[in-house]
Amino acid sequence: MARLPLYYRALVETAEHRIGTVSSERLAELAGVNAAKVRKDLSYLGSYGTRGVGYDVEFLLHQISRELGLTRDWPVAIVGIGNLGQALANYHGFGARGFRIAALVDDDAEKVGRDVDGLTIEPISALPDLVAERHITIGMIATPAHVAQEVADQLVAAGVRSILNFAPAVVTVPEGVSMRKVDLAIELQILSFYQLRKGGSGRRHDAVDPNGGLREGMAG
Amino acid sequence: MARLPLYYRALVETAEHRIGTVSSERLAELAGVNAAKVRKDLSYLGSYGTRGVGYDVEFLLHQISRELGLTRDWPVAIVGIGNLGQALANYHGFGARGFRIAALVDDDAEKVGRDVDGLTIEPISALPDLVAERHITIGMIATPAHVAQEVADQLVAAGVRSILNFAPAVVTVPEGVSMRKVDLAIELQILSFYQLRKGGSGRRHDAVDPNGGLREGMAG
DNA sequence: GCCCGCTTGTGACTGAGTGCACAAGGACGG
DNA sequence: CCGTCCTTGTGCACTCAGTCACAAGCGGGC
Numbered sequence: 393m394a395r396l397p398l399y400y401r402a403l404v405e406t407a408e409h410r411i412g413t414v415s416s417e418r419l420a421e422l423a424g425v426n427a428a429k430v431r432k433d434l435s436y437l438g439s440y441g442t443r444g445v446g447y448d449v450e451f452l453l454h455q456i457s458r459e460l461g462l463t464r465d466w467p468v469a470i471v472g473i474g475n476l477g478q479a480l481a482n483y484h485g486f487g488a489r490g491f492r493i494a495a496l497v498d499d500d501a502e503k504v505g506r507d508v509d510g511l512t513i514e515p516i517s518a519l520p521d522l523v524a525e526r527h528i529t530i531g532m533i534a535t536p537a538h539v540a541q542e543v544a545d546q547l548v549a550a551g552v553r554s555i556l557n558f559a560p561a562v563v564t565v566p567e568g569v570s571m572r573k574v575d576l577a578i579e580l581q582i583l584s585f586y587q588l589r590k591g592g593s594g595r596r597h598d599a600v601d602p603n604g605g606l607r608e609g610m611a612g
Numbered sequence: 613m614a615r616l617p618l619y620y621r622a623l624v625e626t627a628e629h630r631i632g633t634v635s636s637e638r639l640a641e642l643a644g645v646n647a648a649k650v651r652k653d654l655s656y657l658g659s660y661g662t663r664g665v666g667y668d669v670e671f672l673l674h675q676i677s678r679e680l681g682l683t684r685d686w687p688v689a690i691v692g693i694g695n696l697g698q699a700l701a702n703y704h705g706f707g708a709r710g711f712r713i714a715a716l717v718d719d720d721a722e723k724v725g726r727d728v729d730g731l732t733i734e735p736i737s738a739l740p741d742l743v744a745e746r747h748i749t750i751g752m753i754a755t756p757a758h759v760a761q762e763v764a765d766q767l768v769a770a771g772v773r774s775i776l777n778f779a780p781a782v783v784t785v786p787e788g789v790s791m792r793k794v795d796l797a798i799e800l801q802i803l804s805f806y807q808l809r810k811g812g813s814g815r816r817h818d819a820v821d822p823n824g825g826l827r828e829g830m831a832g
Numbered sequence: 833g834c835c836c837g838c839t840t841g842t843g844a845c846t847g848a849g850t851g852c853a854c855a856a857g858g859a860c861g862g
Numbered sequence: 863c864c865g866t867c868c869t870t871g872t873g874c875a876c877t878c879a880g881t882c883a884c885a886a887g888c889g890g891g892c
Contacts, residue, residue: 394798394802396801397797397801397802398782398798400801401780401781401782402782415868415869415870416869416870417869422782423782424782428850428851428852428853428872429849429850429851431869431870431871431872432849432850432871432872434870434871435870435871439871441869441870441871442857442858442869442870443856443857443858443859443868443869443870444857444858444859444860444867444869444870445858445859445868445869446868446869446870447870459805460804460805460808461801461805461807461808462801464804464808466800466804468800475699475702475703476699478699479695479696479698479699480796482695483695483796485756485780490804491800491804530800530803530804530807536705553807553810554803554806554807555803556796556799556800556803560705561621562618562622562642562643562644564644568810570803570806570807570810572799572802574799575617576700576703576794577705577711578614578617578618579776579792580686580711580750581616581620581680581681581682582617582792583750583774583775583776583790583792584680584681584682584684584686584710584711584750585616585679585680585681586774586790587681587749587773587790588679588681588684590788590790635839635840636839637839646880648842648880648881648883649880649881651839651840651841651842652841652842652879654840655841659840659841661839661840661841662839662840662887662888662889663838663839663886663888663889664837664838664839664840664889664890665839665888665889666838666839
Protein backbone atom coordinates (compact mmCIF):
# COMPACT_ATOMS: atom_id res chain seq x y z
CA MET A 393 0.00 0.00 0.00
CA ALA A 394 0.96 3.58 -0.60
CA ARG A 395 0.17 4.50 3.00
CA LEU A 396 2.82 2.33 4.57
CA PRO A 397 5.47 5.05 4.34
CA LEU A 398 3.14 7.40 6.21
CA TYR A 399 2.73 4.93 9.03
CA TYR A 400 6.43 4.38 9.02
CA ARG A 401 7.12 8.05 9.52
CA ALA A 402 4.47 8.37 12.19
CA LEU A 403 5.99 5.42 14.03
CA VAL A 404 9.48 6.86 13.82
CA GLU A 405 8.25 10.06 15.41
CA THR A 406 6.41 8.11 18.06
CA ALA A 407 9.48 6.05 18.84
CA GLU A 408 11.53 9.21 19.22
CA HIS A 409 9.18 10.26 21.97
CA ARG A 410 9.99 7.06 23.82
CA ILE A 411 6.45 5.80 23.50
CA GLY A 412 6.27 2.03 23.53
CA THR A 413 2.74 1.44 22.42
CA VAL A 414 0.36 3.21 20.06
CA SER A 415 -3.32 2.84 19.24
CA SER A 416 -4.73 2.79 15.75
CA GLU A 417 -6.56 5.98 16.60
CA ARG A 418 -3.38 7.83 17.50
CA LEU A 419 -1.53 6.44 14.52
CA ALA A 420 -4.37 7.51 12.25
CA GLU A 421 -4.16 11.03 13.61
CA LEU A 422 -0.41 11.21 13.03
CA ALA A 423 -0.69 9.85 9.52
CA GLY A 424 -3.71 11.94 8.67
CA VAL A 425 -6.00 9.04 7.79
CA ASN A 426 -8.94 7.07 9.14
CA ALA A 427 -8.42 4.74 12.12
CA ALA A 428 -10.27 1.83 10.53
CA LYS A 429 -8.05 2.16 7.50
CA VAL A 430 -4.97 1.93 9.68
CA ARG A 431 -6.21 -1.23 11.32
CA LYS A 432 -7.13 -2.80 8.01
CA ASP A 433 -3.82 -1.95 6.44
CA LEU A 434 -1.87 -3.29 9.37
CA SER A 435 -3.93 -6.43 9.64
CA TYR A 436 -3.20 -6.99 5.98
CA LEU A 437 0.47 -7.29 6.89
CA GLY A 438 -0.59 -10.14 9.16
CA SER A 439 0.03 -7.73 11.95
CA TYR A 440 0.22 -8.28 15.64
CA GLY A 441 -1.54 -5.62 17.68
CA THR A 442 -2.76 -6.35 21.16
CA ARG A 443 -6.44 -5.83 21.82
CA GLY A 444 -7.10 -3.42 24.59
CA VAL A 445 -3.58 -2.02 24.31
CA GLY A 446 -2.54 -1.13 20.78
CA TYR A 447 0.54 -1.82 18.69
CA ASP A 448 4.09 -2.21 19.95
CA VAL A 449 5.91 0.67 18.29
CA GLU A 450 9.32 -0.96 17.88
CA PHE A 451 7.92 -4.23 16.64
CA LEU A 452 5.60 -2.57 14.12
CA LEU A 453 8.40 -0.33 12.95
CA HIS A 454 10.51 -3.36 12.28
CA GLN A 455 7.73 -5.12 10.38
CA ILE A 456 7.04 -2.13 8.16
CA SER A 457 10.73 -1.57 7.52
CA ARG A 458 11.00 -5.10 6.29
CA GLU A 459 7.89 -4.78 4.16
CA LEU A 460 9.12 -1.59 2.55
CA GLY A 461 12.59 -2.96 2.06
CA LEU A 462 14.15 -0.33 4.30
CA THR A 463 16.56 -2.87 5.71
CA ARG A 464 18.26 -2.97 2.36
CA ASP A 465 20.56 -0.77 0.42
CA TRP A 466 18.94 0.95 -2.55
CA PRO A 467 21.49 2.67 -4.78
CA VAL A 468 19.92 5.30 -6.99
CA ALA A 469 21.09 6.88 -10.25
CA ILE A 470 20.12 10.41 -11.21
CA VAL A 471 20.01 11.26 -14.90
CA GLY A 472 20.07 14.93 -15.79
CA ILE A 473 22.10 17.13 -13.49
CA GLY A 474 20.43 20.47 -14.06
CA ASN A 475 18.79 22.52 -11.36
CA LEU A 476 16.60 19.75 -10.13
CA GLY A 477 19.10 16.95 -10.52
CA GLN A 478 21.65 18.90 -8.56
CA ALA A 479 19.16 19.63 -5.80
CA LEU A 480 18.28 15.96 -5.63
CA ALA A 481 21.94 15.00 -5.47
CA ASN A 482 22.52 17.40 -2.59
CA TYR A 483 19.37 16.47 -0.78
CA HIS A 484 20.43 14.28 2.11
CA GLY A 485 17.10 14.25 3.82
CA PHE A 486 15.52 11.29 2.12
CA GLY A 487 14.29 10.54 5.59
CA ALA A 488 14.30 6.83 5.18
CA ARG A 489 17.63 5.12 5.19
CA GLY A 490 18.74 2.87 2.40
CA PHE A 491 18.25 5.24 -0.51
CA ARG A 492 21.67 6.37 -1.52
CA ILE A 493 22.65 8.41 -4.56
CA ALA A 494 25.14 6.15 -6.27
CA ALA A 495 25.59 7.70 -9.72
CA LEU A 496 25.09 10.98 -11.53
CA VAL A 497 24.68 10.95 -15.27
CA ASP A 498 24.35 13.74 -17.80
CA ASP A 499 24.51 14.10 -21.53
CA ASP A 500 26.22 17.47 -21.52
CA ALA A 501 30.00 17.26 -22.08
CA GLU A 502 30.37 20.46 -20.08
CA LYS A 503 29.02 18.80 -16.98
CA VAL A 504 30.67 15.39 -17.26
CA GLY A 505 33.60 15.12 -14.90
CA ARG A 506 32.37 17.76 -12.50
CA ASP A 507 31.83 16.76 -8.89
CA VAL A 508 28.55 17.18 -7.07
CA ASP A 509 28.41 16.29 -3.41
CA GLY A 510 31.37 13.95 -3.78
CA LEU A 511 30.15 12.13 -6.85
CA THR A 512 31.50 12.60 -10.35
CA ILE A 513 29.09 13.24 -13.19
CA GLU A 514 29.42 10.50 -15.78
CA PRO A 515 28.44 10.44 -19.43
CA ILE A 516 25.24 8.67 -20.32
CA SER A 517 27.17 6.08 -22.28
CA ALA A 518 28.53 4.82 -18.97
CA LEU A 519 25.05 4.01 -17.70
CA PRO A 520 25.06 0.25 -18.30
CA ASP A 521 28.39 -0.21 -16.54
CA LEU A 522 27.44 2.03 -13.64
CA VAL A 523 24.15 0.24 -13.12
CA ALA A 524 25.79 -3.14 -13.19
CA GLU A 525 28.81 -2.33 -11.05
CA ARG A 526 27.01 -0.33 -8.44
CA HIS A 527 23.97 -2.61 -8.30
CA ILE A 528 21.62 0.24 -9.12
CA THR A 529 17.96 -0.67 -9.45
CA ILE A 530 16.30 2.73 -9.15
CA GLY A 531 16.68 5.64 -11.56
CA MET A 532 15.49 9.22 -11.34
CA ILE A 533 14.86 11.21 -14.51
CA ALA A 534 15.50 14.92 -14.04
CA THR A 535 16.03 15.80 -17.68
CA PRO A 536 14.05 18.05 -20.01
CA ALA A 537 10.81 16.50 -21.20
CA HIS A 538 11.84 15.80 -24.78
CA VAL A 539 14.53 13.30 -23.83
CA ALA A 540 12.69 11.68 -20.93
CA GLN A 541 11.41 8.68 -22.88
CA GLU A 542 14.81 8.06 -24.41
CA VAL A 543 16.49 8.22 -21.02
CA ALA A 544 13.87 5.89 -19.56
CA ASP A 545 14.55 3.37 -22.31
CA GLN A 546 18.25 3.53 -21.60
CA LEU A 547 17.71 3.11 -17.89
CA VAL A 548 15.55 0.06 -18.49
CA ALA A 549 18.04 -1.36 -20.97
CA ALA A 550 20.78 -0.88 -18.41
CA GLY A 551 18.83 -2.97 -15.94
CA VAL A 552 17.07 -0.42 -13.76
CA ARG A 553 13.76 -1.77 -12.45
CA SER A 554 12.10 1.28 -10.94
CA ILE A 555 11.96 4.82 -12.25
CA LEU A 556 10.97 8.08 -10.65
CA ASN A 557 10.25 10.59 -13.40
CA PHE A 558 10.44 14.32 -12.72
CA ALA A 559 10.24 15.35 -16.35
CA PRO A 560 6.92 16.78 -17.50
CA ALA A 561 6.30 14.09 -20.08
CA VAL A 562 4.37 10.86 -20.38
CA VAL A 563 6.86 8.04 -20.23
CA THR A 564 5.99 4.41 -20.79
CA VAL A 565 8.00 1.47 -19.55
CA PRO A 566 7.78 -2.24 -20.29
CA GLU A 567 5.91 -4.63 -18.05
CA GLY A 568 7.92 -5.53 -15.02
CA VAL A 569 9.37 -2.08 -14.57
CA SER A 570 7.76 0.28 -12.08
CA MET A 571 7.43 3.91 -12.80
CA ARG A 572 6.09 6.82 -10.80
CA LYS A 573 6.05 10.43 -11.69
CA VAL A 574 6.36 13.73 -9.90
CA ASP A 575 5.24 16.69 -11.94
CA LEU A 576 5.32 20.18 -10.46
CA ALA A 577 3.42 21.80 -13.30
CA ILE A 578 0.58 19.32 -12.94
CA GLU A 579 0.39 19.80 -9.19
CA LEU A 580 0.20 23.54 -9.62
CA GLN A 581 -2.45 23.24 -12.29
CA ILE A 582 -4.54 21.03 -10.06
CA LEU A 583 -4.27 23.58 -7.28
CA SER A 584 -5.25 26.45 -9.53
CA PHE A 585 -8.11 24.39 -10.89
CA TYR A 586 -9.54 23.82 -7.42
CA GLN A 587 -8.92 27.40 -6.41
CA LEU A 588 -10.84 28.56 -9.44
CA ARG A 589 -13.65 26.14 -8.68
CA LYS A 590 -13.86 27.37 -5.11
CA GLY A 591 -14.40 30.83 -6.51
CA GLY A 592 -10.91 31.95 -5.72
CA SER A 593 -8.87 34.92 -6.69
CA GLY A 594 -5.84 34.96 -8.84
CA ARG A 595 -5.54 37.87 -11.20
CA ARG A 596 -6.67 37.86 -14.76
CA HIS A 597 -4.06 38.86 -17.25
CA ASP A 598 -6.28 41.64 -18.40
CA ALA A 599 -8.49 42.75 -15.55
CA VAL A 600 -9.56 42.62 -11.93
CA ASP A 601 -10.04 39.61 -9.78
CA PRO A 602 -13.53 38.36 -9.13
CA ASN A 603 -14.48 36.72 -5.88
CA GLY A 604 -17.26 34.53 -4.67
CA GLY A 605 -18.40 31.79 -2.33
CA LEU A 606 -18.67 28.02 -2.69
CA ARG A 607 -16.48 26.30 -0.15
CA GLU A 608 -15.26 22.85 -0.87
CA GLY A 609 -12.29 21.78 1.14
CA MET A 610 -9.93 19.11 -0.04
CA ALA A 611 -7.53 18.99 2.84
CA GLY A 612 -6.29 15.56 3.61
CA MET B 613 -10.11 16.31 -12.74
CA ALA B 614 -6.47 15.62 -12.17
CA ARG B 615 -6.02 14.45 -15.76
CA LEU B 616 -6.83 17.74 -17.38
CA PRO B 617 -3.20 18.90 -17.24
CA LEU B 618 -2.17 15.75 -19.08
CA TYR B 619 -4.64 16.43 -21.86
CA TYR B 620 -3.48 19.99 -21.93
CA ARG B 621 0.11 18.98 -22.49
CA ALA B 622 -0.85 16.43 -25.10
CA LEU B 623 -2.87 19.07 -26.93
CA VAL B 624 -0.03 21.57 -26.84
CA GLU B 625 2.25 19.01 -28.44
CA THR B 626 -0.38 18.19 -31.03
CA ALA B 627 -0.90 21.84 -31.84
CA GLU B 628 2.85 22.27 -32.32
CA HIS B 629 2.69 19.67 -35.04
CA ARG B 630 0.11 21.79 -36.84
CA ILE B 631 -2.58 19.17 -36.41
CA GLY B 632 -6.05 20.65 -36.40
CA THR B 633 -8.10 17.75 -35.18
CA VAL B 634 -7.50 14.89 -32.78
CA SER B 635 -9.45 11.76 -31.85
CA SER B 636 -10.00 10.58 -28.31
CA GLU B 637 -7.98 7.51 -29.19
CA ARG B 638 -4.95 9.52 -30.20
CA LEU B 639 -5.31 11.85 -27.24
CA ALA B 640 -5.53 8.88 -24.92
CA GLU B 641 -2.31 7.51 -26.35
CA LEU B 642 -0.50 10.80 -25.86
CA ALA B 643 -1.74 11.21 -22.32
CA GLY B 644 -1.17 7.58 -21.44
CA VAL B 645 -4.75 6.82 -20.45
CA ASN B 646 -7.87 5.02 -21.67
CA ALA B 647 -9.79 6.47 -24.63
CA ALA B 648 -13.19 6.13 -22.96
CA LYS B 649 -11.83 8.01 -19.98
CA VAL B 650 -10.74 10.84 -22.24
CA ARG B 651 -14.18 11.10 -23.79
CA LYS B 652 -15.90 11.03 -20.42
CA ASP B 653 -13.60 13.65 -18.97
CA LEU B 654 -14.04 15.93 -21.95
CA SER B 655 -17.79 15.45 -22.10
CA TYR B 656 -17.85 16.41 -18.44
CA LEU B 657 -16.56 19.81 -19.45
CA GLY B 658 -19.63 20.08 -21.65
CA SER B 659 -17.26 19.54 -24.50
CA TYR B 660 -17.73 19.89 -28.18
CA GLY B 661 -16.23 17.11 -30.21
CA THR B 662 -17.52 16.25 -33.65
CA ARG B 663 -18.68 12.69 -34.23
CA GLY B 664 -16.85 11.00 -37.01
CA VAL B 665 -14.06 13.56 -36.83
CA GLY B 666 -12.72 14.20 -33.36
CA TYR B 667 -11.90 17.29 -31.34
CA ASP B 668 -10.71 20.62 -32.66
CA VAL B 669 -7.27 21.03 -31.13
CA GLU B 670 -7.24 24.80 -30.76
CA PHE B 671 -10.75 25.00 -29.43
CA LEU B 672 -10.22 22.24 -26.89
CA LEU B 673 -6.94 23.78 -25.83
CA HIS B 674 -8.71 27.03 -25.17
CA GLN B 675 -11.46 25.33 -23.17
CA ILE B 676 -9.03 23.42 -20.99
CA SER B 677 -6.88 26.50 -20.45
CA ARG B 678 -9.90 28.33 -19.17
CA GLU B 679 -10.93 25.42 -16.98
CA LEU B 680 -7.48 25.14 -15.44
CA GLY B 681 -7.14 28.86 -15.01
CA LEU B 682 -4.15 29.03 -17.30
CA THR B 683 -5.34 32.32 -18.68
CA ARG B 684 -4.61 33.93 -15.37
CA ASP B 685 -1.57 34.98 -13.45
CA TRP B 686 -0.74 32.81 -10.46
CA PRO B 687 1.95 34.33 -8.28
CA VAL B 688 3.63 31.75 -6.05
CA ALA B 689 5.59 32.11 -2.82
CA ILE B 690 8.33 29.66 -1.87
CA VAL B 691 9.08 29.22 1.82
CA GLY B 692 12.39 27.61 2.70
CA ILE B 693 15.24 28.42 0.37
CA GLY B 694 17.47 25.44 0.94
CA ASN B 695 18.55 23.03 -1.76
CA LEU B 696 15.09 22.31 -2.96
CA GLY B 697 13.71 25.81 -2.59
CA GLN B 698 16.58 27.19 -4.58
CA ALA B 699 16.08 24.63 -7.31
CA LEU B 700 12.41 25.50 -7.46
CA ALA B 701 13.20 29.18 -7.66
CA ASN B 702 15.58 28.61 -10.55
CA TYR B 703 13.32 26.18 -12.32
CA HIS B 704 11.82 28.08 -15.21
CA GLY B 705 10.28 25.08 -16.84
CA PHE B 706 6.93 25.07 -15.11
CA GLY B 707 5.68 24.28 -18.54
CA ALA B 708 2.34 25.94 -18.12
CA ARG B 709 2.29 29.67 -18.22
CA GLY B 710 0.85 31.72 -15.44
CA PHE B 711 2.77 30.23 -12.52
CA ARG B 712 5.35 32.78 -11.54
CA ILE B 713 7.63 32.76 -8.53
CA ALA B 714 6.73 36.03 -6.82
CA ALA B 715 8.35 35.76 -3.41
CA LEU B 716 11.09 33.85 -1.61
CA VAL B 717 10.92 33.53 2.15
CA ASP B 718 13.28 32.00 4.67
CA ASP B 719 13.72 32.00 8.40
CA ASP B 720 17.50 32.01 8.35
CA ALA B 721 19.00 35.48 8.87
CA GLU B 722 22.02 34.36 6.85
CA LYS B 723 19.89 33.88 3.77
CA VAL B 724 17.60 36.88 4.07
CA GLY B 725 18.65 39.60 1.67
CA ARG B 726 20.42 37.29 -0.74
CA ASP B 727 19.26 37.23 -4.32
CA VAL B 728 18.13 34.10 -6.13
CA ASP B 729 17.23 34.37 -9.76
CA GLY B 730 16.48 38.06 -9.45
CA LEU B 731 14.34 37.81 -6.33
CA THR B 732 15.41 38.83 -2.85
CA ILE B 733 14.92 36.41 0.01
CA GLU B 734 12.65 37.97 2.61
CA PRO B 735 12.20 37.15 6.28
CA ILE B 736 9.19 35.10 7.19
CA SER B 737 7.76 38.01 9.14
CA ALA B 738 7.21 39.77 5.83
CA LEU B 739 4.93 37.01 4.60
CA PRO B 740 1.56 38.73 5.22
CA ASP B 741 2.64 41.88 3.42
CA LEU B 742 4.17 39.99 0.52
CA VAL B 743 1.10 37.86 0.04
CA ALA B 744 -1.18 40.86 0.12
CA GLU B 745 0.89 43.18 -2.07
CA ARG B 746 1.83 40.64 -4.68
CA HIS B 747 -1.59 38.95 -4.75
CA ILE B 748 -0.10 35.58 -3.91
CA THR B 749 -2.56 32.72 -3.53
CA ILE B 750 -0.27 29.70 -3.84
CA GLY B 751 2.52 28.75 -1.46
CA MET B 752 5.19 26.07 -1.67
CA ILE B 753 6.70 24.65 1.50
CA ALA B 754 10.30 23.55 1.00
CA THR B 755 11.38 23.66 4.62
CA PRO B 756 12.51 20.88 6.95
CA ALA B 757 9.68 18.70 8.19
CA HIS B 758 9.55 19.95 11.75
CA VAL B 759 8.52 23.48 10.80
CA ALA B 760 6.21 22.54 7.94
CA GLN B 761 2.99 22.77 9.92
CA GLU B 762 3.98 26.09 11.41
CA VAL B 763 4.84 27.49 8.00
CA ALA B 764 1.58 26.19 6.58
CA ASP B 765 -0.34 27.95 9.34
CA GLN B 766 1.46 31.19 8.59
CA LEU B 767 0.79 30.86 4.87
CA VAL B 768 -2.90 30.30 5.53
CA ALA B 769 -3.00 33.19 7.98
CA ALA B 770 -1.37 35.40 5.38
CA GLY B 771 -4.13 34.59 2.95
CA VAL B 772 -2.69 31.84 0.77
CA ARG B 773 -5.39 29.50 -0.48
CA SER B 774 -3.44 26.62 -2.00
CA ILE B 775 -0.33 24.91 -0.70
CA LEU B 776 2.11 22.54 -2.30
CA ASN B 777 4.06 20.80 0.43
CA PHE B 778 7.47 19.28 -0.28
CA ALA B 779 8.36 18.67 3.34
CA PRO B 780 8.13 15.07 4.52
CA ALA B 781 5.48 15.76 7.12
CA VAL B 782 1.74 15.48 7.45
CA VAL B 783 0.33 18.98 7.31
CA THR B 784 -3.29 19.83 7.90
CA VAL B 785 -5.02 22.94 6.66
CA PRO B 786 -8.43 24.41 7.42
CA GLU B 787 -11.43 23.79 5.22
CA GLY B 788 -11.35 25.99 2.16
CA VAL B 789 -7.62 25.73 1.68
CA SER B 790 -6.27 23.19 -0.81
CA MET B 791 -3.16 21.27 -0.10
CA ARG B 792 -1.18 18.76 -2.09
CA LYS B 793 2.03 17.09 -1.22
CA VAL B 794 5.07 15.89 -3.05
CA ASP B 795 7.24 13.57 -1.04
CA LEU B 796 10.35 12.04 -2.53
CA ALA B 797 10.99 9.65 0.33
CA ILE B 798 7.50 8.22 0.01
CA GLU B 799 7.81 7.81 -3.73
CA LEU B 800 11.07 5.96 -3.32
CA GLN B 801 9.65 3.75 -0.62
CA ILE B 802 6.71 2.86 -2.82
CA LEU B 803 9.08 1.94 -5.63
CA SER B 804 11.24 -0.22 -3.39
CA PHE B 805 8.13 -1.86 -1.99
CA TYR B 806 6.95 -2.88 -5.43
CA GLN B 807 10.39 -3.94 -6.47
CA LEU B 808 10.63 -6.16 -3.42
CA ARG B 809 7.20 -7.59 -4.15
CA LYS B 810 8.16 -8.39 -7.68
CA GLY B 811 11.03 -10.41 -6.33
CA GLY B 812 13.56 -7.80 -7.19
CA SER B 813 17.16 -7.25 -6.40
CA GLY B 814 18.57 -4.59 -4.24
CA ARG B 815 21.33 -5.62 -1.91
CA ARG B 816 20.83 -6.61 1.67
CA HIS B 817 22.97 -4.73 4.09
CA ASP B 818 24.51 -7.95 5.24
CA ALA B 819 24.59 -10.31 2.34
CA VAL B 820 24.08 -11.18 -1.29
CA ASP B 821 21.21 -10.18 -3.51
CA PRO B 822 18.52 -12.73 -4.18
CA ASN B 823 16.62 -12.89 -7.38
CA GLY B 824 13.40 -14.43 -8.57
CA GLY B 825 10.41 -14.31 -10.86
CA LEU B 826 6.89 -12.95 -10.45
CA ARG B 827 6.26 -10.21 -12.93
CA GLU B 828 3.66 -7.64 -12.10
CA GLY B 829 3.90 -4.46 -14.12
CA MET B 830 2.52 -1.20 -12.88
CA ALA B 831 3.37 1.05 -15.74
CA GLY B 832 0.88 3.78 -16.37
C1' DG C 833 -29.86 13.31 -51.89
C1' DC C 834 -28.69 9.08 -49.76
C1' DC C 835 -25.78 5.78 -47.63
C1' DC C 836 -21.68 4.26 -45.25
C1' DG C 837 -18.04 4.53 -42.06
C1' DC C 838 -15.94 6.67 -38.33
C1' DT C 839 -15.93 8.84 -33.84
C1' DT C 840 -18.30 10.80 -30.05
C1' DG C 841 -21.24 10.60 -26.00
C1' DT C 842 -23.27 7.77 -22.56
C1' DG C 843 -25.76 3.91 -20.02
C1' DA C 844 -24.71 -0.21 -17.50
C1' DC C 845 -21.42 -3.09 -15.23
C1' DT C 846 -17.59 -4.18 -12.46
C1' DG C 847 -14.25 -3.92 -8.96
C1' DA C 848 -11.56 -1.69 -5.66
C1' DG C 849 -11.31 1.18 -1.78
C1' DT C 850 -13.53 3.39 2.21
C1' DG C 851 -15.95 3.81 6.46
C1' DC C 852 -19.11 1.96 9.97
C1' DA C 853 -20.17 -0.74 13.52
C1' DC C 854 -19.76 -4.70 16.11
C1' DA C 855 -17.97 -9.04 17.82
C1' DA C 856 -13.59 -11.19 19.60
C1' DG C 857 -10.29 -11.12 22.93
C1' DG C 858 -6.40 -9.68 25.90
C1' DA C 859 -4.98 -6.77 30.17
C1' DC C 860 -5.78 -5.09 34.51
C1' DG C 861 -8.11 -4.33 38.90
C1' DG C 862 -10.60 -6.25 42.50
C1' DC D 863 -10.17 -16.19 39.54
C1' DC D 864 -13.57 -13.32 37.43
C1' DG D 865 -15.55 -9.23 35.40
C1' DT D 866 -15.00 -5.04 33.07
C1' DC D 867 -12.93 -2.04 29.89
C1' DC D 868 -10.52 -0.94 25.99
C1' DT D 869 -8.70 -1.75 21.42
C1' DT D 870 -8.12 -4.73 17.62
C1' DG D 871 -9.75 -7.30 13.65
C1' DT D 872 -13.29 -7.78 10.22
C1' DG D 873 -17.95 -8.49 7.88
C1' DC D 874 -20.92 -5.50 5.33
C1' DA D 875 -22.83 -1.87 2.84
C1' DC D 876 -21.77 2.02 0.03
C1' DT D 877 -19.63 5.03 -3.03
C1' DC D 878 -17.02 6.12 -6.89
C1' DA D 879 -13.86 5.74 -10.56
C1' DG D 880 -12.77 2.90 -14.55
C1' DT D 881 -14.12 0.08 -18.51
C1' DC D 882 -16.95 -1.85 -22.09
C1' DA D 883 -19.99 -1.71 -25.55
C1' DC D 884 -23.36 0.41 -28.22
C1' DA D 885 -26.48 3.81 -30.10
C1' DA D 886 -26.50 8.57 -31.94
C1' DG D 887 -24.85 11.64 -35.20
C1' DC D 888 -21.86 14.01 -38.49
C1' DG D 889 -18.90 14.16 -42.81
C1' DG D 890 -17.74 12.63 -47.18
C1' DG D 891 -18.23 9.83 -51.28
C1' DC D 892 -21.12 8.31 -54.90
